[in-house]
Amino acid sequence: MALLLTHPEALQRARDEIDANVGTGRLVDESDMANLPYLQCVLKESLRLCPVGPLIPAHEAMEDCTVGGFRVPRGTMILVNSWAINRDADLWDSPTEFMPERFLDTAKPTPMMPFGFGRRRCPAEGLAMRLLGLTLATLVQCLEWDAGEGRAIDMAEGAGLSMPMATPLALVCRPREFLKGLLSAST
Numbered sequence: 001m002a003l004l005l006t007h008p009e010a011l012q013r014a015r016d017e018i019d020a021n022v023g024t025g026r027l028v029d030e031s032d033m034a035n036l037p038y039l040q041c042v043l044k045e046s047l048r049l050c051p052v053g054p055l056i057p058a059h060e061a062m063e064d065c066t067v068g069g070f071r072v073p074r075g076t077m078i079l080v081n082s083w084a085i086n087r088d089a090d091l092w093d094s095p096t097e098f099m100p101e102r103f104l105d106t107a108k109p110t111p112m113m114p115f116g117f118g119r120r121r122c123p124a125e126g127l128a129m130r131l132l133g134l135t136l137a138t139l140v141q142c143l144e145w146d147a148g149e150g151r152a153i154d155m156a157e158g159a160g161l162s163m164p165m166a167t168p169l170a171l172v173c174r175p176r177e178f179l180k181g182l183l184s185a186s187t
């Protein structure tokens, strides 16, 4: 939400996509997700810039190997800096920019690992992506958002293993016109 609020054109594009594919006669649901590619791109771009696990938990080399020219003996503890990979200028165009559309071309490889990798990869990736998608789609479809009179959103990173914001996000939301009608019709 912080990235969308600081990029209102992306928020509008995500809302336009939902309005065009779902409309305003019903609430978005899980079966709509496949028809919301831009929203999926917003999720991926948010996980790229703000990975929930910026440092993938420790893995251990099972055998001697060479990675990027470095000899890694068996038994070495390996920590992968996902945050740095996600902002590597050799891998991404304008790496610090919030550009969800970079993920629209699904044929282009995207060197991201927000859910880790290998046998210990997050077993809840599918669940998490569905929940995040549906939650974000609902927030964007149903509510108007703003940071409140004259307030700017502080995007600074706080300290911690899961990349909290330095200043917790506080937003004001109001129901969109269609939602009032939809809710009163259902009561």
Ligand code: HEM
Pocket: 051, 052, 053, 056, 057, 058, 113, 114, 115, 116, 117, 118, 119, 120, 121, 122, 123, 124, 125, 127, 128, 132
């Ligand atoms: C956006 C949401 C989430 C992200 C980004 C995320 C990310 C990760 C990452 C990076 C790992 C380490 C993988 C590795 O070592 O290579 C992990 C492990 C794990 N995650 Fe998630 N996770 C998320 C949500 C969840 C949820 C909702 C659950 C449970 C319902 C969950 C359960 C687990 C478990 C049990 C492991 C340990 C797997 C193992 O060591 O074998 N995660 N997750």
